Amino acid sequence: MPLSSEEHLKLRQSESKPIVDEIRSWMNKRIVEVAPKSSMGKASCFFGSS
Numbered sequence: 001m002p003l004s005s006e007e008h009l010k011l012r013q014s015e016s017k018p019i020v021d022e023i024r025s026w027m028n029k030r031i032v033e034v035a036p037k038s039s040m041g042k043a044s045c046f047f048g049s050s
Contacts, residue, residue, distance in 0.1 A: 024048070027043075028044075
């Protein structure tokens with residue numbers, strides 16, 4: 001039986017949040033190591049603002 005929209009949202013959030021938090025933590029540690037105008041610097045700023 002398919003999940004309801006609410007169940008699907010809860011499942012997606014519970015599964016993806018730890019991964020996104022880990023990526024955000026990694027990027028925050030690396031942001032001081034890259035030039036702000038580099039591709040990685042721009043991606044870090046974009047990801048950090050979302």
